[in-house]
Amino acid sequence: MSILAQNMKTIRRELRCTQSTMSDILKVGFRTYVRYEAGERDAPVAVLVKMARLGNMSLENLLTQKIDQLSILPMDTETLNLAPPEVKSVNFQSGSIVFKKLTREGILALDDAEKKAVSAFRRMPKVLKSAFLKDLEKNYKATGPGLKAKKTVTSKETYSVILPVEQKPAAKKTTGKTGKKKGKPGRKKLDKKALKEKIDRLKMITKSIPKITVR
Structure with a gap:
């Protein structure tokens, strides 16, 4: 996988978006975006500029330097x-x-x-x-x-966790009686309203980019 493909994946995960959501924000097809992340297809300049904007970094860093989650400072829409x-x-x-x-x-x-x-x-x-x-x-x-x-020695209780880590819920004990399964296991119910607001905010960031003409 290329540096660009890894960086695109890192930015998407940092923004907590699915591949489907990110393809909607970038206005490309879902399969097309999946190929971008897999390194099977080159992204056009317009998409690269939008990704750099969403990650709040320069286009040069997006293309040449491998980034991690601490290298990303998401844009503030306010x-x-x-x-x-x-x-x-x-x-x-x-x-x-x-x-x-x-x-x-x-x-x-x-x-x-x-x-x-x-x-x-x-x-x-x-x-x-x-x-x-x-x-x-x-x-x-x-x-x-x-x-x-x-x-200086700081207490482990104070700085034990800098970045919040999502903990997996403990497995519930199964009983003899089994009820009807609702939905697929392991999937959380998405708040469609919150998701739409998030997509609109990220689209606002991409729309703020001035038009670029490549010669």
């Missing part, structure tokens, strides 16, 4: 159509930038390691985020800027 903020001042020595009238606060990441750290932080539950920030502030005050940080 700030999608907002105008870019006006820059007030920039300090290249300290690496800081000040904007005028920010509509929303955010975290800027510069290199790959920072992007993964920010992505992992955003996935934390609110309780873990609060505990992490407190420990970070405590360690910063103890060591001070420019000094080597001492090794």
Whole structure:
């Protein structure tokens, strides 16, 4: 499987979409999209641009670098159509930038390691985020800027799980009496309304891409 096919699969899974849903978002046939992920067919430029947009990454990274779930920062539909903020001042020595009238606060990441750290932080539950920030502030005050940080031990209970993992429900004990089976085993009932809202949000992201002409 090629790097592009693996990346497309990773982005789809990170967005928690099925292959059928993703083919609807990209406006391609289901079988066509399955071949994209299997590496049996080359995706056109328009589809590649949409996939890069959905994964919030550059087209170059999508095509050349193998990504993981921590490399993906999904697009935020709430700030999608907002105008870019006006820059007030920039300090290249300290690496800081000040904007005028920010509509929303955010975290800027510069290199790959920072992007993964920010992505992992955003996935934390609110309780873990609060505990992490407190420990970070405590360690910063103890060591001070420019000094080597001492090794600190954090409790396993606090940071045992950074990314929530879906746990499989325990198997129920079977009794002698068997009732009628409803639906296929192992499948969850989908909320059609929530699924439609999700597809509409992702389609909004793909529609925000300016038209591209390939010569």
